[in-house]
Amino acid sequence: EAQVTQNPRYLITVTGKKLTVTCSQNMNHEYMSWYRQDPGLGLRQIYYSMNVEVTDKGDVPEGYKVSRKEKRNFPLILESPSPNQTSLYFCASSLNSGGYNEQFFGPGTRLTVL
Amino acid sequence: EDQVTQSPEALRLQEGESSSLNCSYTVSGLRGLFWYRQDPGKGPEFLFTLYSAGEEKEKERLKATLTKKESFLHITAPKPEDSATYLCAVRPLWVGGSQGNLIFGKGTKLSVKP
Numbered sequence: 001e002a003q004v005t006q007n008p009r010y011l012i013t014v015t016g017k018k019l020t021v022t023c024s025q026n027m028n029h030e031y032m033s034w035y036r037q038d039p040g041l042g043l044r045q046i047y048y049s050m051n052v053e054v055t056d057k058g059d060v061p062e063g064y065k066v067s068r069k070e071k072r073n074f075p076l077i078l079e080s081p082s083p084n085q086t087s088l089y090f091c092a093s094s095l096n097s098g099g100y101n102e103q104f105f106g107p108g109t110r111l112t113v114l
Numbered sequence: 115e116d117q118v119t120q121s122p123e124a125l126r127l128q129e130g131e132s133s134s135l136n137c138s139y140t141v142s143g144l145r146g147l148f149w150y151r152q153d154p155g156k157g158p159e160f161l162f163t164l165y166s167a168g169e170e171k172e173k174e175r176l177k178a179t180l181t182k183k184e185s186f187l188h189i190t191a192p193k194p195e196d197s198a199t200y201l202c203a204v205r206p207l208w209v210g211g212s213q214g215n216l217i218f219g220k221g222t223k224l225s226v227k228p
Contacts, residue, residue, distance in 0.1 A: 004157075033215070042220035043158075043201070058215070090157050100146055100165065103216060105157030 002027045004106035006091050012112045013081060021076045021109050023091030030096040032074040033058070033103065034066065036087040043090070049074055050097050081113045116141045116206050120219035127226050130191050135200055135222045138184040143207030147185050148216065149178050150201040158201055192226045199223045 004025045013019055025032065033048040035058075045058030049068040063085055065077040074093075078085060088110050092103040121136045139147070146165050150158035162171045164180040171178050175196065177188040187200055203216040 040220070043203075043218040045215060048215060088155075092157075100163065102148055102160045102163055104160065105150075107157050108155065110155070 002104070004091055004093055004104050006089075006106040006109050008109060009107065010110050012114065014114050015082055016080050019078050019081060019111075021078075021089060021091075021111070023074045023076065023106060024072050025074075025091075025093040025104070026072065027093065027095075027104070028071065029093035029104075030071070031094045031101070031103075032068065033092045034064070034074070034076050035090045035092065036060065036085075037090060037108075038087050046076070046089075081111075083113050085111065086113050087111060116204070116217050118202055118204055118217050118219040120200075120202050120222050122222060123220070124223045125225070127189075127192055127224070129193055129226055129228050132188070132190045132192070134189070135187040135224070136184060137187070137202030137219055139202075139204045139217075140183075141204055141206035141217070145205040145207055147180055148203045148205070149185070149187055150203065152199045152201055152221070154199075161200075189224070192224075194226045194228050197224055197226045 007022045030051045034046040035043045037043050044060045046064050047066040049055045052071050055066050088108050090108050091106040094101040094103045118139045146163050148163050149161040152158045162178040167182045169180050175190050179186045199221040201221045202219045
């Protein structure tokens with residue numbers, strides 16, 4: 001089944017404890033992206049990657065890191081999480097960055113930083 | 115500034131009561147407009163892509179239309195299972211930068227009562 005998977009689905013952590021949220025897609029997509037979703041603010045892009053070893057900042061990159069060493073994986077790293085990073089996170093992928101390709105979303109990771 | 119605005123924020127319908135959701139956008143050229151459905155706590159699910167003014171697409175009780183400044187999602191004879199948040203996103207023509215990124219509206223939360 002073609003899908004985007006994320007792990008973990010739920011995470012409660014404390015301020016300053018480094019964490020990684022994994023994202024993997026099995027559709028051979030070139031483009032991958034991370035979003036956060038907050039009430040009243042909608043979906044906001046954190047980072048995106050147009051292909052392996054090519055990443056760039058989205059609208060809200062502060063406090064986050066990403067890497068794209070393999071085509072299928074795009075982990076999101078929080079080096080020193082803070083309470084304002086409590087949010088619902090989504091990974092997405094599309095065939096490429098062309099205009100006509102829809103993005104497929106993962107199931108989400110609900111992160112709480114105490 | 116590229117912007118996507120959805121209205122209304124919330125809509126309550128009785129089962130069978132048809133209505134429309136609006137997505138207005140201001141972008142410097144449009145590569146594509148996308149509609150997604152999102153259930154609580156889940157990732158957005160792709161519904162439609164529209165590319166040019168005058169285009170229409172249908173799926174079951176949903177019909178999406180596009181003009182030069184806005185898109186409508188028409189819901190005909192809705193059922194309770196149509197209850198969800200409907201998201202609109204645009205992919206603008208960028209001069210430089212990523213051509214893959216989406217700009218999302220904040221969504222319309224639809225509730226259909228039996």
